[in-house]
Amino acid sequence: MLGFFDSGLGGLTILKEVEKIMPEYSYVYLGDNARAPYGPHGEEMIYNFTKEGVAELFGRGTELVVLACNTSSAVALKKIQQEFLPKEFPDKRVLGIIIPTAEEIGNTSSAEEIGVLGTEATINSKVYEKEIEKHFPELKIHGQSCPLLVPIIEAGETEWEGLESATKKYLVELFKKSEKVDSIILGCTHYGIIEDLIAKNIPANVKIISQGKIIAEKLKNYLSRHPEIDGKIEKNGKRIFLTTENSDRISKLAGLFLGKAVNFEKTRLD
Ligand code: DGL
Numbered sequence: 661m662l663g664f665f666d667s668g669l670g671g672l673t674i675l676k677e678v679e680k681i682m683p684e685y686s687y688v689y690l691g692d693n694a695r696a697p698y699g700p701h702g703e704e705m706i707y708n709f710t711k712e713g714v715a716e717l718f719g720r721g722t723e724l725v726v727l728a729c730n731t732s733s734a735v736a737l738k739k740i741q742q743e744f745l746p747k748e749f750p751d752k753r754v755l756g757i758i759i760p761t762a763e764e765i766g767n768t769s770s771a772e773e774i775g776v777l778g779t780e781a782t783i784n785s786k787v788y789e790k791e792i793e794k795h796f797p798e799l800k801i802h803g804q805s806c807p808l809l810v811p812i813i814e815a816g817e818t819e820w821e822g823l824e825s826a827t828k829k830y831l832v833e834l835f836k837k838s839e840k841v842d843s844i845i846l847g848c849t850h851y852g853i854i855e856d857l858i859a860k861n862i863p864a865n866v867k868i869i870s871q872g873k874i875i876a877e878k879l880k881n882y883l884s885r886h887p888e889i890d891g892k893i894e895k896n897g898k899r900i901f902l903t904t905e906n907s908d909r910i911s912k913l914a915g916l917f918l919g920k921a922v923n924f925e926k927t928r929l930d
Contacts, residue, residue, distance in 0.1 A: 661685075661686040661687060661688050661720070661721050661722045661723070661893065661894050661898065661900075662678075662685050662686070662687050662688070662722060662723070662724055662725075662726070662893055663687075663688050663689075663690065663714075663717035663718070663720070663722030663724065663725035663726065664678075664687060664688070664689045664690070664725070664726050664728045665689075665690050665692075665710065665713045665714060665717060665725055665726070665727050665728060665729060665732065666689075666690075666691050666692070666727075666728045666729040666732075666849055667691070667692050667693075667695065667696040667697060667698040667699075667709070667729050667731060667732070667810075668691045668692065668693045668696035668697070668810070668814045668850065669691055669693065669813075669814065669850070669910070669913060669914060669916075669917045670728070670729065670810070670813070670848060670849030670850030670851075670852070670917070671689065671691065671726075671728030671729055671849050672689065672691075672728075672849075672914060672917035672918045673849050673850075673852030673853060673870075673871075673872050673917055674726070674728040674757065674849055674852075674871060674872050674875050674876075675687060675689055675728065675918065676872060676917070676918050676919060677872030677873050677875065677876040678726075678872075678875065678876045678879060680876065681876050681877070681880055682876070682879070682880055683897060684895045684896075684897055685893060685894070685895050685897075686893070686894040686895065686896055686897060686898035686899070687898070687899055687900070688717055688720050688721075688722055688900040688901075688902065689899075689900070689901045689902065690713050690716060690717055690902045690903070690927070691901075691902070691903045691904070691905075691910065691924075692709055692712075692713055692903075692904050692929060693814065693903045693904055693905035693910055694903075694904035694905040695709055695904065695929075696810065696814050697731075697779065697807075697810040697811055697814065698710075698729070698731045698732065698779070698781065699731050699778075699779025699780050699781050699782070699805075699807060699810055699848075700779075700780055700781070700807060701781065703735050703736075703781075706731060706732060706735040706736050706781060707735065707736040707739055707740070709732075709929070710727065710729075710732040710735075710736035710740065711736065711740060711744055712929040712930060713732075713929060714727075714740060714744070714754055715748070715749075716902070716927060716929055718749055718752055720900065720902075721894075722752075723752060723753065723889055723892045723893050724752065724753040724754070724755065724889055724893065725752070725753070725754045725755070726754075726755050726756075726757065726875070726879065727754060727755070727756045727757065728757060728849055728875075729757075729849060730757060730758060730778055730779070730782045730847050730848050730849060731778075731779045731781045731782050731848070732756070733756030733757050733758045733759075733787075734756075734758055734778075734781060734782045734785040734787040734788075735781050735782075735785055737754065737756040737758075740754050741754060753889060755879070755882065757849070757871055757875050758782075758787050758788060758791055758847075759791055760874060760875055760878035760879075761788075761791075761845065761847075761869075761871050761874055761875070762788065762791035762792045762794070762795060763791075763795055763878075764874045764878070765792055765795075765796060765799070765845070765869065766792075766795060766796035766799060770842075771799060771842050771843035771867070772798075772799065772800065772840070772842055773799070773800045773801075773802065773838055773840045773841045773842055773843075774792070774799055774800070774801050774802070774841065774842075774843045774844070774845060774869075775802045775803075775804060775834045775835075775837075775838075775841040775843070775844045775845070776788045776801060776802070776803045776804065776844075776845045776847040777804050777806050777830065777834070777844060777845070777846060777847055777848065777851060777858075778803065778804075778805060778806070778847035778848045779805060779806070779807065779810060779848055780805040780807050782803075782805075782847055782848065783803040783804065783805040783847075784805070786803070788801055788803060788845065788847060789801045789803070800838070800840075802834060802837040802838050802841060803847075804830055804831075804833055804834040804837070805830075806826070806827075806830040806848070806851075808826040809823070809826060809827065809830070809848070809850065809851065809854070810848065810850050812826065813850045813851075813853065813854065814850070814913075816912075816913045816916070818853060818854065818916065823854065823857070824857060824861075827854060827857055827858060827861060828861050831858070831861050831862060835862075841866065842865065842866055842867065843866065843867045843868075843869055844858065844862065844866060844867070844868050844869065845869045845871075846858070846868065846869065846870045846871065847871075849871065851870075852870050852871075852872060852917075853916060853917055855868055855870055899922065900925070901914065901922050901923065901924040901925065902924065902925055902926075902927045903924045903925075903926060903927070904926070904927060904928065904929055905926070906926070907923075907924040907925055907926040910924045911923050911924045
């Protein structure tokens with residue numbers, strides 16, 4: 661199976677796009693909703709939480725886990741790949757979503773100045789700046805953390821006017837950094853579901869880059885280049901959805917992210 665991990669429901673916006681082009685694969689999704697948001701936490705806590713989530717997904721028979729969470733990808737991925745996997749799961753793989761986004765960014769847009777919206781941990785890590793610089797050093801990056809957005813979205817308050825006020829505030833702060841921002845990366849998987857709200861509050865010529873389609877294409881390409889991993893992944897269209905929170909509440913909210921109703925089961929991490 662293929663595993664997807666997020667602090668909460670945001671990773672479903674990535675899984676939704678992956679499913680569209682790879683429907684035959686079997687997927688296990690895990691949202692650590694009980695401990696979300698991860699964004700305000702320090703590196704050690706984010707690493708430990710992410711590691712526990714990854715171990716749970718491996719325990720459920722996944723060969724490869726995608727950290728469908730920018731915060732975990734920014735803060736925990738390297739240590740998981742360099743320390744945790746070699747020691748505990750040498751035959752398994754974990755991939756993040758920031759490097760593939762950074763690799764594609766200059767190809768998918770005519771950007772010159774890019775705004776990145778993300779959690780505090782993602783923006784403070786400067787991983788977007790570092791990774792984009794490797795491929796497109798001419799691009800200027802302006803990070804903007806948006807700490808209120810994930811808690812509001814995880815609470816299911818997507819129609820609440822406070823969400824729009826908070827979004828506007830962060831966009832004003834971003835454009836204060838540079839009026840020349842011409843593209844915006846939604847650098848948190850939760851923000852996919854407020855793309856229209858963001859679009860409404862930025863100049864019409866500013867392009868929004870969301871990660872779902874980029875990650876789906878990159879994952880498909882990765883698996884075609886790694887038949888030794890792809891060959892081990894079940895392809896019978898099975899779907900399992902796990903959460904560390906109240907599964908009824910999470911099942912009700914999930915439709916908003918995935919575009920269809922699904923049933924979550926409760927699990928424990930520690
Ligand atoms: N979806 C996660 C991300 O992409 C949200 C992080 C959080 O829990 O704060 O960053």
